[in-house]
Amino acid sequence: MAAKDDGPDAILVALFCLLIRWCVSLEGYSGRRAPPMFGDYEAQRHWMEITFHLPVGDWYRDTPSNNLQYWGLDYPPLTAYVSYVCGAVCQWLEPASVALGTSHGYESETHKALMRFTVLVLDALVFFPATFWLSKHLRSSANKATVAGLVLLQPSLILIDHGHFQYNCVSLGLACGAAAALLEGRDVAASVLFCLSLNFKQMSLYYAPGGPFLITLFR
Numbered sequence: 226m227a228a229k230d231d232g233p234d235a236i237l238v239a240l241f242c243l244l245i246r247w248c249v250s251l252e253g254y255s256g257r258r259a260p261p262m263f264g265d266y267e268a269q270r271h272w273m274e275i276t277f278h279l280p281v282g283d284w285y286r287d288t289p290s291n292n293l294q295y296w297g298l299d300y301p302p303l304t305a306y307v308s309y310v311c312g313a314v315c316q317w318l319e320p321a322s323v324a325l326g327t328s329h330g331y332e333s334e335t336h337k338a339l340m341r342f343t344v345l346v347l348d349a350l351v352f353f354p355a356t357f358w359l360s361k362h363l364r365s366s367a368n369k370a371t372v373a374g375l376v377l378l379q380p381s382l383i384l385i386d387h388g389h390f391q392y393n394c395v396s397l398g399l400a401c402g403a404a405a406a407l408l409e410g411r412d413v414a415a416s417v418l419f420c421l422s423l424n425f426k427q428m429s430l431y432y433a434p435g436g437p438f439l440i441t442l443f444r
Contacts, residue, residue, distance in 0.1 A: 234370035239353055242377040246348065249387045250341040263330050265389040268296040269308070269340060270322065270331060276305050277312030278325040290325060303424040307392065311343050340390050348386065352398035353377065359405040396426035
């Protein structure tokens with residue numbers, strides 16, 4: 226199918242992928258109501274708590290208000306700033322969910338829905354467009370929207386992010402955007418996007434060896 230025919234398909238694929246994510250988010254998650262650590266929900270909530278209330282210099286330091294043994298922030302600064310923004314939203318809508326020092330183990334249906342929504346929005350804003358952008362560079366007659374859909378429906382990513390309140394979609398989306406920019410010869414944009422990916426989750430370093438391979442294979 227010609228690339229010009231992929232537009233309507235892309236919209237349908239994106240809506241279907243969002244529906245699958247929403248369905249997964251309706252299920253439970255590990256660590257629910259299980260003290261003393263309470264699982265991934267608590268980890269993300271706690272990072273929003275400390276980044277919103279503490280000065281930047283204390284985000285990664287063990288202090289009386291930030292016990293690093295209790296879900297210490299262990300991802301790079303871009304993750305922390307995203308947690309700060311999400312924490313500000315939580316403070317506005319449900320202050321008890323990020324109350325410093327007293328919200329450990331906090332859980333409510335409204336806050337859980339809010340946490341799920343932040344993952345879905347960031348996924349749609351970062352990973353979705355980057356995936357469709359990268360799929361445009363496939364040298365095949367395959368429907369580009371279909372290929373993008375196969376990537377977006379990767380089961381493990383959906384289960385981890387939308388089942389367990391993770392944001393891998395952001396770092397992976399930034400890395401995909403870097404790859405797409407690299408294939409277009411936009412090296413500066415590719416460098417910026419990949420640095421952002423690294424500054425969100427350090428695991429993006431795993432993708433670094435693929436850069437020279439992309440240049441050799443596609444340029």
